[in-house]
Amino acid sequence: MSKKHIALMLICCLVPLVGYVAILYFAIPVDRAVLVGLALFCPLSHLIMMRFMRHDHAETPTPSPQSITHPH
Numbered sequence: 001m002s003k004k005h006i007a008l009m010l011i012c013c014l015v016p017l018v019g020y021v022a023i024l025y026f027a028i029p030v031d032r033a034v035l036v037g038l039a040l041f042c043p044l045s046h047l048i049m050m051r052f053m054r055h056d057h058a059e060t061p062t063p064s065p066q067s068i069t070h071p072h
Contacts (some may be wrong), residue, residue, distance in 0.1 A: 005053060012045035 016038040023030055023038075 016041040
């Protein structure tokens, strides 16, 4: 896992958590939709990050017909 991936993952998870704690700690009046949005921010950002940060995995070689043994 690269350092860039870890940093993005931490940012995407800590930002909504800090926001939620700040709302509760400072008793900031917010709409319920904002709280739900903060709760969904982390999993949705993970899905988006997985979509755009694809890894280029080398294709696994397929076995050649000569290497396959047939039972007799």
